Amino acid sequence: MGPLVPQGIISPEWDFIIALVIGIGFGFILEGAGFSSSRNLVGLFYGYDFVVLRVFFTGGATAAAGILLMDYFGWIDIGQLYVQPTYWGAAIVGGLIMGLGFVTGGFCPGTSFAAASIGKMDALMFVVGTFLGAFLFGETYPLIQNFVNSGYEGGIKIYDSLGMSRGLFTFLLILVAVGMFYFVPVIEKKVRKPEY
Amino acid sequence: MQKGTIFLTVVALGIGVLVWLLPERPESNDIPPHILLHDIGSGTRFYSTDQIASMLIGRDPSLQLIDVRDPEAYDKFHLPGAVNIPLKNILQEENIDMLSGEEQQHVFYSNGTLRANQAWVLTKRMGIKNTFVMQGGLNHWIETIMNPPYPPSSAPSQAFDLYDFRVAAGSYFRGETAAPVKKQKAPVKVVPRRKKKVTVSGGC
Amino acid sequence: MEREGVKMPHPDPKKYMNPYLAGVFLGFVLIAAFYFSGRGPGASGAPKRVTAGVVAVVAPKHADHSAYYSKYVHSENGPWKSWLNFEILGVIIGGFISGALSGRLKIKVEHSPKITSRKRLFWALTGGILFEYGASMARGCTSGAALSGMAVWATGGFVTMLAIFGGAYLFAYFFRKLWI
Numbered sequence: 087m088g089p090l091v092p093q094g095i096i097s098p099e100w101d102f103i104i105a106l107v108i109g110i111g112f113g114f115i116l117e118g119a120g121f122s123s124s125r126n127l128v129g130l131f132y133g134y135d136f137v138v139l140r141v142f143f144t145g146g147a148t149a150a151a152g153i154l155l156m157d158y159f160g161w162i163d164i165g166q167l168y169v170q171p172t173y174w175g176a177a178i179v180g181g182l183i184m185g186l187g188f189v190t191g192g193f194c195p196g197t198s199f200a201a202a203s204i205g206k207m208d209a210l211m212f213v214v215g216t217f218l219g220a221f222l223f224g225e226t227y228p229l230i231q232n233f234v235n236s237g238y239e240g241g242i243k244i245y246d247s248l249g250m251s252r253g254l255f256t257f258l259l260i261l262v263a264v265g266m267f268y269f270v271p272v273i274e275k276k277v278r279k280p281e282y
Numbered sequence: 283m284q285k286g287t288i289f290l291t292v293v294a295l296g297i298g299v300l301v302w303l304l305p306e307r308p309e310s311n312d313i314p315p316h317i318l319l320h321d322i323g324s325g326t327r328f329y330s331t332d333q334i335a336s337m338l339i340g341r342d343p344s345l346q347l348i349d350v351r352d353p354e355a356y357d358k359f360h361l362p363g364a365v366n367i368p369l370k371n372i373l374q375e376e377n378i379d380m381l382s383g384e385e386q387q388h389v390f391y392s393n394g395t396l397r398a399n400q401a402w403v404l405t406k407r408m409g410i411k412n413t414f415v416m417q418g419g420l421n422h423w424i425e426t427i428m429n430p431p432y433p434p435s436s437a438p439s440q441a442f443d444l445y446d447f448r449v450a451a452g453s454y455f456r457g458e459t460a461a462p463v464k465k466q467k468a469p470v471k472v473v474p475r476r477k478k479k480v481t482v483s484g485g486c
Numbered sequence: 487m488e489r490e491g492v493k494m495p496h497p498d499p500k501k502y503m504n505p506y507l508a509g510v511f512l513g514f515v516l517i518a519a520f521y522f523s524g525r526g527p528g529a530s531g532a533p534k535r536v537t538a539g540v541v542a543v544v545a546p547k548h549a550d551h552s553a554y555y556s557k558y559v560h561s562e563n564g565p566w567k568s569w570l571n572f573e574i575l576g577v578i579i580g581g582f583i584s585g586a587l588s589g590r591l592k593i594k595v596e597h598s599p600k601i602t603s604r605k606r607l608f609w610a611l612t613g614g615i616l617f618e619y620g621a622s623m624a625r626g627c628t629s630g631a632a633l634s635g636m637a638v639w640a641t642g643g644f645v646t647m648l649a650i651f652g653g654a655y656l657f658a659y660f661f662r663k664l665w666i
Contacts, residue, residue: 088520088521088522088524089520089521089522089523089524089525090521090522090523090524091522091523091524092523092524093524096522101522101523101569102567102569102572103572104519104522104523105523105569105570105572105573105576106572106573106575106576106579107576108515108518108519108522108523108527108573108576109527109572109573109574109575109576109577109578109579109580110576110577110579110580110583111511111514111515111518111576111580112512112515112527112573112576112577112580112629113576113577113578113579113580113581113582113583113584114580114581114583114584115503115508115511115512115515115580115584116577116580116581117580117581117582117584117585117590118502118503118508118584118588119502119503119505119508119509119512120502120503122581122585122590123596124596124610125596125598125665126502128658128665130651130654131654131655131658132658132662132665132666134666137502137505140505140506140509141505141506141508141509141512142509142628142632142633143509144505144506144508144509144510144512144513145508145509145510145511145512145513145515145516145633146513146516146632146633146636146637147513147636148509148510148512148513148514148516148517149512149513149516149517149520149526149636149637150636150637150638150639151513152513152514152516152517153517153520153637153638156517156521161521162520162521164638166524167520167524167525167638168524168525168526168638169635169638169639169640170625170626170630170631170634170635170640170642170643171625171642172640172641172642172645173624173625173642174645176623176624176625177624177625177631177642177645177646177649178645178646178649179620179623179624179649180620180621180622180623180624180625180646180649181620181624181645181646181647181648181649181650181652181653182620182649182650182652182653182656183616183617183619183620183623183653184616184617184620184621184624184627184628184646184649184650184653185620185649185650185651185652185653185654185655185656185657186616186620186653186654186657187612187613187614187615187616187617187618187619187620188613188617188650188653188654189613189654189657189658189661189664190609190612190613190616190657190661190664191609191610191611191612191613191614191616191617192609192610192613192664192665193610193613193614193617194529194617194627194628194629195529195530195532195533195614195617195618195621195627195628195629196527196528196529196577196627196628196629197628198614199529199532199574199577199578199581200577200578200580200581200584201581202578202581203577203578203579203580203581203582203585204581204582204584204585204590204591204592205585205591205592205593205594206594206595206596207593207594207595207603207607208595208596208597208603208606208607208610209610211607211610211611211614212610212611212613212614212617213533213614214611214614215610215611215612215613215614215615215616215617215618216530216533216614216615216617216618217533217536217537217618218611218614218615218618219533219614219615219616219617219618219619219621219622220530220533220534220536220537220538220618220619220622221537221541222615222619223534223554223618223619223622223623224537224538224541224552224554224555224622227552227553227554228552228553230623231553234623239641239642241640242640242641242642243638243639243640243641244639244640244641244643244644245639246641247641252639255639256639259636267506280598280665280666282596282597282598282599
């Protein structure tokens with residue numbers, strides 16, 4: 087019955103080795119799917135390459151459906167999984183800042199590490215930037231502390247927020263994802279991918 | 283349209299319908315009893331009065347003391363910076379919200395440890411992570427920080443260091459309410475803090 | 487357990503994995519992370535913890551008195567021995583393995599011919615600063631908040647995801663010269 091480490095079925099020392107193995111898988115996929123090139127990533131925002139959308143939504147929907155199935159068979163206790171707490175204001179403003187960082191930097195933190203590992207110097211610069219950004223946040227935290235901690239809702243779930251069942255929401259997620267996969271090639275055909 | 287595309291679409295939507303129709307298991311955020319028992323036995327919930335004193339003197343922003351006694355008792359005396367949440371009000375929504383905040387470590391205290399421990403078990407049952415108990419409660423606070431016993435002469439030197447710290451800390455806390463007493467020779471020594479279980483899991 | 491470790495043949499170095507296949511594998515990695523460790527993979531948390539660790543070494547008093555750093559410095563295993571740090575170490579190894587297998591290891595600055603590599607590096611640095619700042623605020627980035635959040639239906643994850651992509655589309659026009 088999962089999750090194994092929080093339930094004490096595997097001792098916590100293994101957690102770091104598991105983290106390393108999970109990371110290797112994560113990095114392998116990010117690089118293999120082409121996320122190690124900022125040209126592929128920002129294609130999403132200029133309409134010439136939707137690989138991010140395809141991988142991202144397939145991954146998210148697969149995981150959500152898989153966790154639901156594992157819950158049904160009693161293999162995992164959903165209540166024990168870490169759910170990121172919701173802070174409305176911080177999530178929206180932080181997200182917008184991240185969006186700005188995405189179109190200027192061309193990476194997100196995870197993909198920048200994967201891209202830096204194959205020798206992309208622009209990704210390495212982005213990684214340097216993340217450390218500076220963390221430092222900047224730490225230093226300005228007292229100024230924005232009240233805002234950052236406002237609108238706290240705890241670990242609420244999207245299906246509760248929308249007032250539907252978990253299964254229905256997951257079905258709609260898959261439906262929307264599949265719909266987008268049919269739609270995006272229409273845009274891709276119209277926009278030329280820049281070659282460099 | 284390609285056959286493969288249609289096949290994959292059908293598979294994806296099929297899985298979607300399947301998970302939609304699966305019966306839901308009731309989701310519990312409750313801590314399983316064996317884990318609660320382990321937490322109770324391990325004693326990691328305790329902060330010693332000396333740790334609390336040094337954190338208060340150091341104005342550690344991650345500490346939030348919570349007085350679980352009645353408002354009357356709280357008004358008569360409470361530790362600096364403590365907020366009053368009587369045990370009977372602990373399940374009120376705004377209190378739960380406040381205790382669930384991940385920014386701070388919430389340390390309960392009462393006169394002894396009984397009510398503080400009860401508050402701790404209740405919050406654990408609610409799945410709240412950052413709650414702790416001040417060991418010995420206010421009685422122990424008075425005994426150790428306000429009126430520390432002088433160690434016997436055969437005691438190891440650490441006992442004297444601890445005594446010096448307690449005397450200094452005691453005068454510090456008296457100074458917050460009354461006029462400062464004469465300057466103590468012993469400087470306030472900050473007892474190194476034991477690493478506590480602060481949950482900062484998640485986030486990316 | 488690690489089905490994601492399957493080696494994909496890459497005869498042509500330019501050829502990437504099929505995105506849907508990669509997505510399904512990504513889903514398996516997420517499920518594995520939740521099944522074993524009860525949490526999803528992230529990324530921005532690692533620089534956050536490392537920075538807190540460095541600040542604690544360089545200016546321990548400053549770190550102790552900051553409500554932000556002290557949270558990480560005084561966490562159970564300290565800022566260094568953290569799940570996310572090991573996971574990011576894995577991401578670097580995994581990315582390198584994939585790059586090596588498909589012949590993409592090459593030191594270069596990838597940039598549009600319309601801009602200089604210096605300009606690309608400047609904006610990459612700026613983007614990194616902004617992204618991490620926003621991620622620290624929203625408590626997660628595209629990996630930790632959006633992707634892992636989606637897998638466990640976290641409202642915050644969906645809101646953050648919409649804000650990231652919405653923000654990127656909003657600002658994309660102003661920075662188009664960097665890319666197209």
